[in-house]
Structures are given as C-alpha cells and as structure tokens.
Amino acid sequence: MIKIEAIIRPSRLTALKDALSLLGVHGMTILEAGGFGRQRGHKELFRGGEYEVELIPKLMIVLVTTDGMAPNIVGKIKEVCYTGEAGDGKIFIYPIGEVIRIRTGEQGEDAL
Numbered sequence: 001m002i003k004i005e006a007i008i009r010p011s012r013l014t015a016l017k018d019a020l021s022l023l024g025v026h027g028m029t030i031l032e033a034g035g036f037g038r039q040r041g042h043k044e045l046f047r048g049g050e051y052e053v054e055l056i057p058k059l060m061i062v063l064v065t066t067d068g069m070a071p072n073i074v075g076k077i078k079e080v081c082y083t084g085e086a087g088d089g090k091i092f093i094y095p096i097g098e099v100i101r102i103r104t105g106e107q108g109e110d111a112l
Contacts, residue, residue, distance in 0.1 A: 001096040001109065002070040004077070006061040007033060007089040012081045013059055019080050020063075023072055026112075028063040038086060056087060064096055066109055 008016065013030070020028070034055035065073055074091055081089055101111035 001064055001099060001112070002067055003062070003064045003094040003096050004070065004073055005092040005094075006077050006081070007035070007058050007091075008061060008077070008081045009083070009087065009089065010057055010059050013061075016061065016077065016080045019076050020073065023076055024069070025063060025065070025073065028061055031060040031062065033058045033060045037090075058089065064099060064112060066112070 017028075034057055036054060036056055061077075063073070070093065074093065077091055098107065099109075099111040100107050104111075
C-alpha cells in the first residue's frame with residue numbers, strides 16, 4: 001500500500017476529484033494549507049497599499065491506495081494539476097505498513 005500526499009492549487013481541486021473518481025479512487029482527505037516554495041510569496045494591493053503575502057493558499061490531498069494504482073493516481077495528479085507556472089505543487093509518496101478500518105476491524109487492502 002502507498003500513501004500519496006499532493007500539495008496543489010485550490011483551483012485544481014474539482015478537476016482532480018473528478019479525474020481521480022474516474023480512476024476508481026473512493027476516498028481522500030483534503031486539508032487547507034499555506035506555504036511557499038521558490039516563488040517566496042507575492043505582493044498584492046489592498047485599499048491602495050501594497051503588502052507581501054508570504055503564505056500562498058494551497059490544498060493538501062492525502063490518500064492511501066494499492067501499489068498497483070499508485071502510478072496511475074500520481075500520473076493523473078501530475079496531468080490535472082500542471083500549469084507550467086511556479087507553485088504547481090509537489091507530490092510525496094510513502095510506503096504504508098498497515099491500514100485498519102476502525103468501524104469494521106478490516107485490515108490491509110480490505111480496509112481501503
């Protein structure tokens with residue numbers, strides 16, 4: 001089993017959810033996040049004054065899947081979330097030792 005964490009632009013969420021659903025992804029966790037990378041934030045105007053926005057709004061998508069589905073999911077995230085501009089995000093991939101569904105006690109891939 002594989003855990004995938006993707007940090008993406010909020011504007012890409014709906015398209016990503018739809019694309020992953022077509023791949024057979026049944027669940028994911030979505031967290032609001034803020035951060036910066038190489039672009040180091042940006043400047044905005046508010047009521048005539050300029051101020052620095054240091055933390056760019058992002059979303060973190062977290063899901064656990066089978067080893068076989070992981071490459072398809074990662075490929076779809078890359079495809080849907082790509083704009084070619086700084087700030088497209090990152091994908092982190094981790095091996096998972098065990099998953100347990102609390103409600104039923106199912107373990108391993110059955111718990112997904």
